Amino acid sequence: MLPVDSLDPTRLSDLLGEQVVNVEAVGGGDICQAHKASMGHGRAVFVKTRSQAPEGFFESEANGLARLGSAPGGAPVPRVLAANTECLVLEWIAPEPPSALAAERFGRALAATHRSGNAVFGSDTGDGWIGTLHLPGGPWPDWPTMWAAGRLEPYLRAARDNGSVSKRDAADVSRVIDNISHLAGPAEPPALIHGDLWAGNVLWGQDGRCWLVDPAAHGGHRESDLAMLTLFGLPHLERVLSSYHEASPLADGWRDRVPVHQLHPILVHAVLFGGSYGPRAGQLARLALSG
Missing domain, CATH: 3.30.200.20 (Phosphorylase Kinase; domain 1)
Incomplete structure (x- = not known):
């Protein structure tokens, strides 16, 4: 070893x-x-x-x-x-500063990744990891069930246990869980998603392409990856989103559903790091419910 x-x-x-x-x-x-x-x-x-x-x-x-x-x-x-x-x-991927052209290519390529699909929501090979935390594998019959039972409930419970989320914020996240079928938007088949696609897991390479690293890959909703990209500020984000939408049009209202999809990574951060992430989870829940 x-x-x-x-x-x-x-x-x-x-x-x-x-x-x-x-x-x-x-x-x-x-x-x-x-x-x-x-x-x-x-x-x-x-x-x-x-x-x-x-x-x-x-x-x-x-x-x-x-x-x-x-x-x-x-x-x-x-x-x-x-x-x-x-x-x-x-x-080793040799780095290059972000560029608008690479971002446009990335949007199209990410759409192709998602379109390749997955057999199930979740995984048919067992649990995975997100950070140091277990990521339940499922599989689940549909995305709202996966999001509620496999992506929100376990991490909300852990955040309550470690005191990083207040009673009020936890109650609002629970309301999202209870209403997930109404908040999920139009049903889609399981997409193959990265699962932890924040800006730090996108490498801008010298070959003019954006490379994916550190995945928590599974069958999920493609809006989850896009919502994660917006969470911590990917360079040329609007160029990525517009080229993605051209290649694989998104369902109406997808921007309104961003808070629903951001709740999971923010709860993960609340469990791992505490701080302001618990209150932010409550804010996202209220935005999701008011959308």
Whole structure:
């Protein structure tokens, strides 16, 4: 196994079957440690580790990348080079500043990913992960049932238990759960979605494409991915949304439903980080109910 506090180039070389000459830490989020490993012939790879990662953590991410990568014409994902209980190794994506052209391409590619579809709402391969939290796999008979039972109730309960959401805010989120069938909009078949598509999980590459990383891939509602993109400020967001809508028109009123879809990631953040996320969940619930 690879040590998770400092990556030994020799042991990483053994895992990859190729000489690693240098390993350096890079930015990679709050959950895992991220490293850039340079190979003997100049190629670089991305290595992600987590101390005491639960069983199946990195394997689940690798499977999600493979599933997203299989979508014809869809948004690209890095190739998985190795995965075990303590690390995930991906091809290195050379970065480039965001551009309007890349955003337009991304909107069309994300629409193709979603159109490739999924057999069920949720997963037919078991539970997954979002951050460090379990993500219930289901499957469920329809999206409103999945959203209420698998995406809102578990995290609202956890946020109440850790005190990060007030009684009033929890009550308003519960009202959304009770009324989800009326708030969900027109029924759609399960789309293949990224499932955790905030701006930090979109890599702007030198090849002019936007690459998807860190998925919680499953069958869901395509509006969930789009709502997540709006949550933390993706560059050129309106260009992404307009090209997406041209490629795969969205149902009327989709912008009004954004708060419904943002409730899940905000509740996840309330459980993980507390702070202002609990009150924000209440605000989103009230917006959803008034929409």
